[in-house]
Amino acid sequence: MSAPLTPGCFCWFELSTTNQDSAKNFYSALFDWNSADDDMGSAGIYTRFTIEGQDVGAACTLHADQLAQGVPPNWLLYVLVDDADASAARISGAGGTLGVPPFGVETFGRMAVVSERSGAASAVWDGRGPARGGLPG
Numbered sequence: 001m002s003a004p005l006t007p008g009c010f011c012w013f014e015l016s017t018t019n020q021d022s023a024k025n026f027y028s029a030l031f032d033w034n035s036a037d038d039d040m041g042s043a044g045i046y047t048r049f050t051i052e053g054q055d056v057g058a059a060c061t062l063h064a065d066q067l068a069q070g071v072p073p074n075w076l077l078y079v080l081v082d083d084a085d086a087s088a089a090r091i092s093g094a095g096g097t098l099g100v101p102p103f104g105v106e107t108f109g110r111m112a113v114v115s116e117r118s119g120a121a122s123a124v125w126d127g128r129g130p131a132r133g134g135l136p137g
Contacts, residue, residue: 005080011125012078013057016071020047020061023073027059035059076113077122084110084126091116091124 005011017023024035024047033049033056040046047059062071081087084102091114092098099121100113109127116122 007080007082009080010077011080011127012123014076014078014123015057015059015073016062016066016076017059017073018062018067020045020059023059074121078111078125079122081124081126083128084112084124087124087126088112088114 015023015027027033027049028035031051033051036048036050038046038048044061044063048055049057049059062073088098088102091112095117097115098112099115102110102112104110109125111123111125113121113123
């Protein structure tokens with residue numbers, strides 16, 4: 001078992017793509033990952049990648065509005081923080097931007113999608129809810 005993550009560590013990896021089934025097959029074959037699909041209703045299918053039963057990342061399909069905005073397929077890296085709202089405010093104050101302001105993810109925690117000054121995006125995750133797989137709570 002790995003050591004618990006501390007704030008500032010990358011804690012989750014999420015692929016947004018235009019062909020989720022192809023990506024699932026590609027990464028499963030490449031890294032010997034297993035996968036499990038979760039039906040998220042109107043949000044679509046969320047594929048969790050696992051190694052030895054532990055969640056290590058996920059994949060989802062880019063939505064029409066994201067494609068219309070020119071969002072390309074991408075891997076989004078999540079950084080563990082103590083408080084997503086406070087971190088988002090600190091990022092804004094340091095010259096970064098909020099792509100998606102802080103919001104709750106069911107009962108699992110809170111997150112925000114942010115960009116640093118050059119435009120590179122990442123997410124902050126505070127896990128203030130029950131732990132789920134690779135996302136510490």
